[in-house]
Amino acid sequence: MPPKLKTNRSLYDKVLGRVNASFDAEPQFVFRYNLSRENEYVTGGGGVNGKTLHICTEDGEIKSVTITDMDDIEYIQYIGCASIEYTTDGIRHELCRSDMKNAVALQNTVKRLKAVHSGRAFGRIAADEDDTCCPKCGTPYHSGSKVCPNCANRKKLLNKILPFAKPYMGQIIFSLVLFFAVTGVNIYAPYISKKIIDNYLYVKDGTPGPDSGFFGLIAAMVGIALLLTILPMMRQILLIRVGNKMSVNLREAVYRKVQDMSLAGISKRTAGEIITRITQDTDVMRDFLMFVLPDILRIGLTFVGVSLIMFIMNWKLTILILLPIPFIILMFYFLRTFMHSIYTRQWHAESSVNSLLHDVFSGIRVVKVFGTEKHESKRFDKAAKKVADISKKNEKTWNMIMPFAFFLLGIGEYAVLFFVGNKIIDGTMTLGQLVMFMGFVSLIYGPVRQAAFLPRQFARSMTSMAKIFELLDEEPDVANASEAVDKEIVGNIRFNKAYFGYNNYEDILKNINVDINKGEMVGIVGRSGVGKSTLINLVMRLYDVTDGSISIDGTDLRDYEQHCLRSQVGVVLQETYLFRGTIYSNIAYALPGCTPEDVIRASKLSSAHQFIMKLPDGYNTLVGERGQTLSGGEKQRIAIARAILRNPKILILDEATASLDTKTEKQIQDALNRLTAGRTTIAIAHRLSTLRNATKLIVLEKGEIEEIGTHDQLIANGKRYYKLVMAQRQMSKMKK
Amino acid sequence: MEKNDFLEIVKIVYLTPENAKFYETDNGFPCVNAFIPMVKKDDLDTSSSEEPVWQDLSRVFFHRAFPYDSADTFISVTDKDGNEYGVIKSLGDFDGKGRDIIEKELKRKYFTPVIQKIFSLKERFGYSYWETETNHGRMSFAMHDTFRNIAKVSESRLVLTDVDGNRFEIPDVMALDRKSFRKIELYL
Numbered sequence: 001m002p003p004k005l006k007t008n009r010s011l012y013d014k015v016l017g018r019v020n021a022s023f024d025a026e027p028q029f030v031f032r033y034n035l036s037r038e039n040e041y042v043t044g045g046g047g048v049n050g051k052t053l054h055i056c057t058e059d060g061e062i063k064s065v066t067i068t069d070m071d072d073i074e075y076i077q078y079i080g081c082a083s084i085e086y087t088t089d090g091i092r093h094e095l096c097r098s099d100m101k102n103a104v105a106l107q108n109t110v111k112r113l114k115a116v117h118s119g120r121a122f123g124r125i126a127a128d129e130d131d132t133c134c135p136k137c138g139t140p141y142h143s144g145s146k147v148c149p150n151c152a153n154r155k156k157l158l159n160k161i162l163p164f165a166k167p168y169m170g171q172i173i174f175s176l177v178l179f180f181a182v183t184g185v186n187i188y189a190p191y192i193s194k195k196i197i198d199n200y201l202y203v204k205d206g207t208p209g210p211d212s213g214f215f216g217l218i219a220a221m222v223g224i225a226l227l228l229t230i231l232p233m234m235r236q237i238l239l240i241r242v243g244n245k246m247s248v249n250l251r252e253a254v255y256r257k258v259q260d261m262s263l264a265g266i267s268k269r270t271a272g273e274i275i276t277r278i279t280q281d282t283d284v285m286r287d288f289l290m291f292v293l294p295d296i297l298r299i300g301l302t303f304v305g306v307s308l309i310m311f312i313m314n315w316k317l318t319i320l321i322l323l324p325i326p327f328i329i330l331m332f333y334f335l336r337t338f339m340h341s342i343y344t345r346q347w348h349a350e351s352s353v354n355s356l357l358h359d360v361f362s363g364i365r366v367v368k369v370f371g372t373e374k375h376e377s378k379r380f381d382k383a384a385k386k387v388a389d390i391s392k393k394n395e396k397t398w399n400m401i402m403p404f405a406f407f408l409l410g411i412g413e414y415a416v417l418f419f420v421g422n423k424i425i426d427g428t429m430t431l432g433q434l435v436m437f438m439g440f441v442s443l444i445y446g447p448v449r450q451a452a453f454l455p456r457q458f459a460r461s462m463t464s465m466a467k468i469f470e471l472l473d474e475e476p477d478v479a480n481a482s483e484a485v486d487k488e489i490v491g492n493i494r495f496n497k498a499y500f501g502y503n504n505y506e507d508i509l510k511n512i513n514v515d516i517n518k519g520e521m522v523g524i525v526g527r528s529g530v531g532k533s534t535l536i537n538l539v540m541r542l543y544d545v546t547d548g549s550i551s552i553d554g555t556d557l558r559d560y561e562q563h564c565l566r567s568q569v570g571v572v573l574q575e576t577y578l579f580r581g582t583i584y585s586n587i588a589y590a591l592p593g594c595t596p597e598d599v600i601r602a603s604k605l606s607s608a609h610q611f612i613m614k615l616p617d618g619y620n621t622l623v624g625e626r627g628q629t630l631s632g633g634e635k636q637r638i639a640i641a642r643a644i645l646r647n648p649k650i651l652i653l654d655e656a657t658a659s660l661d662t663k664t665e666k667q668i669q670d671a672l673n674r675l676t677a678g679r680t681t682i683a684i685a686h687r688l689s690t691l692r693n694a695t696k697l698i699v700l701e702k703g704e705i706e707e708i709g710t711h712d713q714l715i716a717n718g719k720r721y722y723k724l725v726m727a728q729r730q731m732s733k734m735k736k
Numbered sequence: 737m738e739k740n741d742f743l744e745i746v747k748i749v750y751l752t753p754e755n756a757k758f759y760e761t762d763n764g765f766p767c768v769n770a771f772i773p774m775v776k777k778d779d780l781d782t783s784s785s786e787e788p789v790w791q792d793l794s795r796v797f798f799h800r801a802f803p804y805d806s807a808d809t810f811i812s813v814t815d816k817d818g819n820e821y822g823v824i825k826s827l828g829d830f831d832g833k834g835r836d837i838i839e840k841e842l843k844r845k846y847f848t849p850v851i852q853k854i855f856s857l858k859e860r861f862g863y864s865y866w867e868t869e870t871n872h873g874r875m876s877f878a879m880h881d882t883f884r885n886i887a888k889v890s891e892s893r894l895v896l897t898d899v900d901g902n903r904f905e906i907p908d909v910m911a912l913d914r915k916s917f918r919k920i921e922l923y924l
Contacts (some may be wrong), residue, residue, distance in 0.1 A: 037764065038840075039847045041872055079803075080847035080903040092795065093763055099847060100901035133899075139863075139878070341922050348883055348923075 008043060015045035015058050022062050023049045031109045033098035035081055044096055046109075051116060055096060065095075067116045075110040082106055084113075105131075111501070120499075120547050157465050161285075164249055168242045175242070178235040179294070182228065183301040187309060189224050190439025192217055198432030239290050247286035250468065254278050257472055277471055281464040288461035296454055299447045306440050314437075320415050321441055325448060328408060332452040335405055342394050349387045356383050409448070412441045484561035489568045489649040490553045491518040491680035493539060497548035500538060507546070508534045510703045516696070521681040523691035525721060526700035532684045535700070536652045539682065540569055552650070570648030572672075574655035576639040580624035583612055583638060590642040602645040606671045608637035633664035640671055651676060653683040657690055665690075688725055697721065749773070749822035751813055755788070756822070758834040766841045767794045768813065772822055793821055798841055804889040807846075811838070848895070848903045849875060854916040863899070870904065877902060886923050894920075 016030050027047030036042045036057075046055035048067065056062040070086040083097040084106055098106055133139060165172060196217050255278055310318040360367060360376050367376055416437045423429035493516040501507040508531045516522050524532045537543055538550055541557050550557045557565065570590075578586050587599050587608075599619070603609040611634055615621045621628050630638070636656060643651065656672065657665045669690065676693070685691050697714055699707040699721050707714055707721055714721035755771040771790050799818070801810035808827040814820050824830070830838060853869035864882040868875055877898040879885050887895045894906040906912065909920065 035847070037844070039844055078845045078847065080901075081844075091763065092761065092765055094765075100898075103901065133878075345922055 011043045011058060012045060015043050015056065016047070018056060018062065019045050019047040019054050022054045022056075022064075023047065023052075025049060027054075029109075029112055031105050032102050033096040033106065034102060035097040035099055037094060037097060039081060039097070044098075046096065048112065048116065053095075053113070067113055070113065070117060073110055073113045073117060075107050077103075084110055086113075101133075114507070115547075157462060157469060160469050161465065164246050164253075165242075168245065171238055171242050175235050175238045176297075178231055178238070179297050179301060182231045182235065183298070183305050185224055185227050185231070186302060186443060187305050187440075189221070189228075190436040190443075192220050192224065193439060194430075194432035194436035196221070196432070197435055198430045202431045235294070239294055243286050243290035246289055247282050250285055251278055251282045253472055254282065254468060257474070261474070277467060281468050284461055284464035285468065288457075288465075292454070292457045292461055295447075295450060296458070299451055299454070302443055302447070306443050310437070310440055317416065317419050317437065320419055321412050321437075321444065324411050324415070325444070328411070328445075328448050329452045331405065331408065332448065335401065336452065339398065339401075342397060346387070346390045346394050349383070349390050353380070353383045353387055356380060409445060412445050413438060416441055483559075484564075485555055485559050486561040486564040487553075487555075489565075491649045492516070492553050493650070493680060493682075494551045494554075495548070496551065498538065498545045498550055499547035500534060500543065500545050502534070502543070508703050509538070512548070512705060514698060514705065514708065516680060516682065518680055519678050520695045521676055521683065521693055523694035523697045524682065524684045524700060525688065525691070525697055525724065526706075530700045531703045532700060533654055536571075536654060536682055536684065539650070539652065540571065541565055567646070568649045569652060570643035570646045570650070571652045572636070572639045572643050572654070572656040576635040578623045578630070578635060578638065581622070582620050583615075583623055584619040586623060586638060587641045587645060590646045594645060598645060599641070602641040603637075605644050605674055606637045606640035607667050608634070608641050611637070633661070633668065636664075636668055637671065640668065640675065644675055649679060651679050651681045653681065653685075655684055655686065657685070657687075688728055749820075751822040751824050753830055753834060756813075756824075756834075758830075758837045760837055761795070764840075765795050766798075766837050767792070768796050768821070769793070770821065775821060796821065798824075798838065798845060800842070800846070803846065804893070804895070807842075811842070848905045851896070851904050851906050853913065854919045857919040866896075866898075868904070875904075877904070883923050888924075 012032050016032070019030060020027060027049040030045060030047040033044040033046070034041055042057045044055070044057045046053060048054075051067050053065045053067050053070075054062050055065070065088075069088045071088065073084065073086045076083045076085055081097060081099050082103045084095040086093055086095055096106075131141075133141060196214070200214050200217075258274055258278070307318060307322065310321065356379065360380070367373060416434070420429055420434040420437055424431060424434060495512045495514045498509060498512040499507050500509045512535070514522075524535060526532055534543075538545060539557075541560075541562065544558060552560070552565075579589065584596070584599060587602060588594055591598070596619075600609060603612060612619060612621070615628065623630060640656070653672065657668050673693065683691060683694065691697065692711065695710065697707075697709060697711060698705055699714070699719075701720060707717060707719055709717070715725065749772050751768070751770060751772075757769040759767050759769065761767060769790065769792050771788050773786050773788055775791065775793065793815070795816070797814050797816065797818075799812040799814060800807055801812060801823075809825060811824040811827065812820050813822050813824060824838065827835065827838060849870035849872045851868045851870050855867040855869065855874075856865075857867075858865045859882065864879045866877050866879065868877075877900075879896065880899050885897045887897070889895055892908045892910050894909055896904040896906070898904070906920075909917065909924065912920070
């Protein structure tokens with residue numbers, strides 16, 4: 001279990017308690033901060049109710065600010081700390097400051113303060129909403145997750161896995177039976193040895209038993225050996241089958257869930273995190289089902305069974321045998337931790353040699369050009385020598401420690417030998433009993449080494465399980481409305497006071513009001529990062545607006561059935577992603593079930609047919625990773641073919657021709673012109689000449705619409721658009 | 737070494753006590769009055785005059801060019817968006833009030849507690865948990881991908897970044913007490 005981190009929770013609770021008490025009603029949201037203006041640690045908190053903000057430290061006065069008087073509220077990121085600043089009556093103030101622990105909370109606070117400032121309403125927000133670590137134990141959440149690996153309710157988690165186990169209940173129960181059988185047989189074996197010895201091989205007094213019994217016992221031994229070979233094999237095959245199936249089902253469930261999530265939900269996490277959950281976490285789950293759980297069962301059953309039998313036979317001896325076990329488990333635990341630490345060092349050293357090699361050979365041209373070969377080989381020598389030193393030391397340690405560890409493992413046998421040996425000399429116990437107890441000892445001591453690590457593996461599995469189910473339980477945030485509309489789109493788009501921000505404290509788009517009518521071609525102009533692509537992402541409803549609304553044909557985007565909406569919107573992006581597969585499958589991707597004729601027509605329309613037919617394999621040419629490399633213009637034409645095939649009512653072009661040379665651009669422009677006729681088109685372009693056909697131009701600046709109108713109107717305005725056009729004309733003159 | 741003609745093409749605007757008068761607002765934000773070429777307020781402004789004039793740049797921000805190697809030289813003075821007004825070649829050029837203002841703001845911008853002692857260091861599932869004594873008192877924090885998040889800025893100097901993005905510094909790892917060193921040694 002991870003060690004607890006100090007959270008100072010009670011101190012903060014006290015401060016927030018003061019803030020809460022200073023309001024008449026419970027505040028809408030609260031936040032914590034922990035640095036003074038001079039970067040000394042304090043315990044601070046604040047809260048907002050209505051338009052009033054109260055803020056204080058543990059012993060300072062409560063400061064009250066009216067939020068509507070706060071202008072330019074900003075989150076300022078420093079290095080290792082952050083602050084919130086605002087302006088009132090032209091004077092800049094710092095509201096509070098914190099180290100990075102509360103950075104996310106401060107960002108959200110700024111967003112909320114801004115919302116209050118601009119009169120936008122939102123509900124009460126839970127106090128733990130912004131936490132990046134578990135409030136109970138201070139354990140940091142894994143990125144993109146909100147379950148504490150420490151405090152996750154294990155029982156609840158195991159309950160959640162049950163539905164996945166249900167289809168395989170029969171097999172699971174059968175393997176459980178096998179478990180009991182194997183354990184029983186295992187325990188029975190030493191008892192037979194005892195009988196053979198005492199009744200036949202070393203008979204003290206009286207005559208040996210009948211011959212037939214002897215053969216029976218030998219046969220039983222053989223039978224047991226056979227059973228012990230077959231039963232565990234069956235059990236393991238069964239478990240592997242069930243484990244694999246369950247993990248595949250789990251994987252599918254996670255994958256489906258990710259596909260269903262909105263882009264906002266997905267972008268909360270990096271692609272890597274999602275891949276980790278689909279592959280690694282489900283793998284850990286499979287290992288849990290296939291190895292950890294069976295091990296726990298096996299070791300537990302054997303231990304309990306053997307101890308019980310031994311206890312009934314001779315309780316004194318049993319205690320003597322069991323006594324050293326906790327110490328041996330502890331010893332192996334520490335030994336493993338120790339070995340892990342020394343080998344980690346070796347591993348780090350080795351990987352640094354590898355990365356050094358990778359670095360040098362990737363940059364071999366630079367090394368050659370600057371003539372630094374000698375310097376590089378010195379660097380390598382040094383790193384290689386370090387690895388050699390560490391590995392020498394580690395091998396020495398390993399070979400010195402392990403023999404002792406194994407010696408200690410044998411300690412139980414010596415205890416039995418001593419105790420039972422004495423009894424044999426006394427005549428109270430037999431040789432057969434000695435052999436039997438020796439057998440029991442090896443049954444118990446065998447798995448001791450593994451037992452030391454079961455708790456750790458168990459905890460690890462629980463963490464993965466918690467992460468998987470967190471994702472599975474997540475509610476989609478771009479949800480279909482309860483009565484989603486599914487209708488043919490005409491193409492009238494209206495932005496009504498639309499606001500949007502990806503991250504929490506900054507609106508990327510502010511107060512966007514614009515009407516786009518059917519058949520219009522609208523150009524969006526502005527510098528990079530101004531929100532152009534965001535605007536079109538909103539039209540495709542990859543994200544939902546944070547405030548205001550966007551409607552198509554008078555129906556709010558959020559009321560459309562998502563699939564219905566997206567199937568009628570076509571997109572051509574600057575960077576076209578081609579999936580692994582043929583050109584044909586890449587174009588047909590847009591419209592499953594289309595005919596080859598459709599695809600060829602679409603390609604002809606997008607001027608792609610010509611170059612495709614020049615490829616040796618035509619439409620069957622493999623593209624994407626490992627496939628044929630296509631040029632930017634060729635990919636672009638495939639993308640346009642894709643868009644055409646869909647026959648979209650609304651067409652979105654995001655820098656569709658930006659990375660092309662003039663001739664290709666002309667070709668693609670022509671293809672696009674054919675496509676845009678009669679359709680509502682929204683186009684983004686840096687090269688303003690591409691937008692000459694636009695019926696309306698929108699100039700974005702700092703997330704707001706700065707200018708709107710036709711080309712002529714905007715030129716006449718003489719503002720930003722005019723200056724941009726002039727600047728570009730000069731550039732093109734220079735090129736000539 | 738002969739003079740590098742190449743580099744002469746670019747001129748760095750240095751801020752010195754002679755051409756830069758730092759002052760503070762009532763709320764303690766650093767501002768400067770500087771004698772430098774006219775600062776363009778708009779990216780569409782096409783005027784280009786190299787003639788220095790006195791101008792009040794109001795609020796400024798500082799950014800160290802060599803935060804590890806040489807924290808007090810080459811400090812960039814910028815506007816809110818990081819556009820550079822000029823460079824302070826060495827903090828030592830300034831004294832008195834100007835220097836106080838710059839130092840105070842640098843202290844406010846760069847918050848890096850210095851680790852003096854490591855009480856405990858445990859690793860679980862890719863996260864390491866630290867209990868330390870720093871110049872800001874006892875602090876506990878967690879790190880992810882620990883080996884990678886300990887930057888060796890020189891042979892003995894370390895900068896640690898925790899899961900939240902906080903930075904901690906160990907100026908000389910060899911100078912740590914033996915027990916502390918043994919704990920961190922694994923990651924070196």
